[in-house]
Amino acid sequence: MANExxxxxxxxxxxxxxxxxxxxxxxxxxxxxxxxxxxHLTIEETGVVRADIKSERLTIRxxxxxxxxxxxxxxxxxxxxxxxxIKAPVVVIEDGARFKGKVDMDVELPDGIL
Amino acid sequence: xxxxxxxxxxxxxxxxxxQGDEDLTVQGRIExxxxxxxxxxxxxxxxxxxxxxxxxxxxxxxxxxxxxxxESVELAETGRxxxxxxxxRVIITEGARFKGQVDMGDVASNRxxxxxxxxxxxxxxxxxxxxxxxAARPTPVPARPAPARAEPKPEPHIEKKELVDEEGxxxxxxxxRKRR
Amino acid sequence: xxxxxxxxxxxxxxxxGDEDLVVQGTVKGKIxxxxxxxxxxxxxxxxxxxxxxxxxSGAVTGDIQAFSKVEIKSDGRVVGxxxxxxxxxxxxxxxxxxxxxxx
Numbered sequence: 001m002a003n004e005x006x007x008x009x010x011x012x013x014x015x016x017x018x019x020x021x022x023x024x025x026x027x028x029x030x031x032x033x034x035x036x037x038x039x040h041l042t043i044e045e046t047g048v049v050r051a052d053i054k055s056e057r058l059t060i061r062x063x064x065x066x067x068x069x070x071x072x073x074x075x076x077x078x079x080x081x082x083x084x085x086i087k088a089p090v091v092v093i094e095d096g097a098r099f100k101g102k103v104d105m106d107v108e109l110p111d112g113i114l
Numbered sequence: 115x116x117x118x119x120x121x122x123x124x125x126x127x128x129x130x131x132x133q134g135d136e137d138l139t140v141q142g143r144i145e146x147x148x149x150x151x152x153x154x155x156x157x158x159x160x161x162x163x164x165x166x167x168x169x170x171x172x173x174x175x176x177x178x179x180x181x182x183x184x185e186s187v188e189l190a191e192t193g194r195x196x197x198x199x200x201x202x203r204v205i206i207t208e209g210a211r212f213k214g215q216v217d218m219g220d221v222a223s224n225r226x227x228x229x230x231x232x233x234x235x236x237x238x239x240x241x242x243x244x245x246x247x248x249a250a251r252p253t254p255v256p257a258r259p260a261p262a263r264a265e266p267k268p269e270p271h272i273e274k275k276e277l278v279d280e281e282g283x284x285x286x287x288x289x290x291r292k293r294r
Numbered sequence: 295x296x297x298x299x300x301x302x303x304x305x306x307x308x309x310x311g312d313e314d315l316v317v318q319g320t321v322k323g324k325i326x327x328x329x330x331x332x333x334x335x336x337x338x339x340x341x342x343x344x345x346x347x348x349x350x351s352g353a354v355t356g357d358i359q360a361f362s363k364v365e366i367k368s369d370g371r372v373v374g375x376x377x378x379x380x381x382x383x384x385x386x387x388x389x390x391x392x393x394x395x396x397x
Contacts, residue, residue, distance in 0.1 A: 083221050093206040093216070100221040107194050107211040109176060113161060114196075120300035123313050130307010130323055136300045146307055 011046050019051075027062075045079060058088075124159050140175070158192045171201075173210075180214075301336050317352070335369050348378075350387075357391075 006024035009015065013029035022038040027047040035041065037055040047062035057072045060080040068074055070088035078096035085102040093099055119137045122128060126142035133149040140160035148154060148162065153170040156162050160175035167182040173193040181187055181195075186203035189195055189210040198215040206212055296316055299305060303319035310326040317337040325331060325339065330347040333339050337352035344359045350370035358364055360378035368386035377394040 081221050090208065091206060091212065092208045092210075093204055095203065095205045098218050098221040099204065099216050100218055102215045103206070103212050105211050105213055107196050107213045109178070109194060109196070113163065113176060113178060119298070120303050120319070121296065121298050123297040123311065123315075125313050126297055126309065126311035126315065128305060128307060128309045130305060132303065132305045132307070134300065134303035134319065136302045138300075138303070142297075142311065 006040070006042075009047075043080075122160075156193070299337075333370070 004023050006026050007021070009025070009027045009029045009031065011028045015029070015031045016033055018034045018036070019025075019031060020034075020036040024040040024042070025037055026042045026044060027049060028044045029046070030048040032050045035049070035051045035053045035055070037053075039055065040057040040059070041053065041055045042059045043049050043062045043064055045061045047064075049062070049064045050066055051064075052067045052069075053064075054069045056070060058068060058070050058074045059077065060075065060082055061077045062079075063081045065083040068084050068086045068088065070086070072088070073090035073092070074086055074088045075092045076082050076094060076097045076099055078094045080094075081098045083100045085104070087104040089105060091103050091105055119139060120134065121139045122142045122144060124141045128142075128144045128146070130146045131149075132138070132144060132146065135151045137153045137155065138148070138150055139155045139157060140162055141157045142159070143161040143163070145163045147165045148168065149166075150168040152168070153172065154162070154166060154168045156171070156173045156175040156177055158174045161178075162173075162176070163178045165179050166177070169183060170185045171177075171181050171183050171187045172190060173181075173188065173195055174190040175193065177193070177195040178197060180198045181200070183199075183201035185201065186205070187199045187201045188205040189207060189212055191207050191209035193207070194211040196213045198217070200217045202219055204216050204218055297311070297313060298316045299319045299321060301318045305319070305321045306323060308324045308326070309315065309321060312328040314329045314332065315325070315327055316332045316334060317339055318334045319336070320338045320340075322340040325341050325343045325345065327345040329345065330349065331343060331345045333348070333350045333352040333354055335351040339352070339354045340356060341354075342356045342358075343354070346361050347363045347365075348354075348358055348360050349365045349367065350372060351367040352369075353371045355373045357375045358372070358377070360376075362378070363380040363382070364376050364378040365382040366372050366384060366387040366389055368384040370384070371388040373390045375392040375394065377396075379395060381393055381395055383389055
């Protein structure tokens with residue numbers, strides 16, 4: 001899987017527009033627009049993303065707003081600030097993270113609960 | 115921990131309204147509403163189908179309904195929840211299942227356009243963010259049977275810094291100052 | 295662990311279950327248990343009760359039906375009708391209502 005080193009959008013970089021591709025990506029700078037990534041996207045602490053994101057996995061340590069659709073999992077880590085509607089099988093919000101929005105995971109409840 | 119702790123055992127079903135000033139551990143089932151000034155603990159066998167307003171909630175069982183907490187809501191590994199959460203601290207642990215809205219108050223990125231923000235004004239927003247973090251806590255969220263949360267409104271007592279940049283007046287934030 | 299409804303707890307509704315229940319707080323509505331109900335001296339029950347056994351040291355207002363035994367302790371206060379094969383009312387207890395010990 002991780003044969004290729006991840007792409008990095010460094011601190012000084014600002015992108016406005018659509019971003020798509022395969023492979024892992026780390027964002028340390030700013031992106032505004034739309035992101036569609038096949039693998040793992042990481043928004044680092046310095047990263048600021050305003051975009052609708054589609055990816056397999058997403059890890060957020062920085063600032064993010066926009067809708068998220070992940071096929072595997074979304075992790076919102078301690079210092080992250082996220083405003084988003086998230087659809088993913090697994091969503092983790094760590095203590096200390098700030099989040100506002102919807103979370104949509106599959107919730108299976110035993111019969112007779114609803 | 116020295117306080118009394120109310121326990122609702124596995125075979126027990128309570129239908130109705132429950133309120134109190136102590137921790138409540140649910141191993142059985144509660145349907146209706148729960149208002150506590152302390153902590154609600156829903157154990158793995160527990161089912162709470164209710165509107166809940168508490169100080170803290172730790173959910174390892176099943177929770178269906180909206181939870182308003184003045185401090186924190188933690189959805190533990192085995193927790194499953196359908197409903198909306200409103201609390202300054204919300205933790206969703208790996209393994210937990212959740213569907214609904216989360217409102218932790220003002221998340222706000224106080225930065226305007228991120229592209230511009232990084233270039234133009236990186237450090238200026240710290241005080242505002244701090245104010246929001248501390249201010250969110252002492253506000254008891256009033257219990258409401260059916261929180262209508264269509265429009266996330268800003269916390270009333272949070273001071274927002276005025277931001278004016280070249281983007282023009284359309285993106286300008288209004289200063290909200292309220293003293294209690 | 296035992297089921298306890300603590301002192302500060304107020305329940306307005308129905309409680310049902312298959313295990314013992316201790317009430318130190320307040321319950322209004324209805325209680326239906328397959329086992330025993332213990333209303334401690336701090337407990338207040340304004341409810342119809344249907345259980346196996348009831349032991350009352352607190353205050354109960356409502357009709358009580360027990361399949362085995364109802365016991366009102368010396369500090370217990372009961373207003374309501376009691377139906378049970380065995381009924382014990384201790385010296386000092388306060389009780390107002392009908393007693394039915396028919397099987």
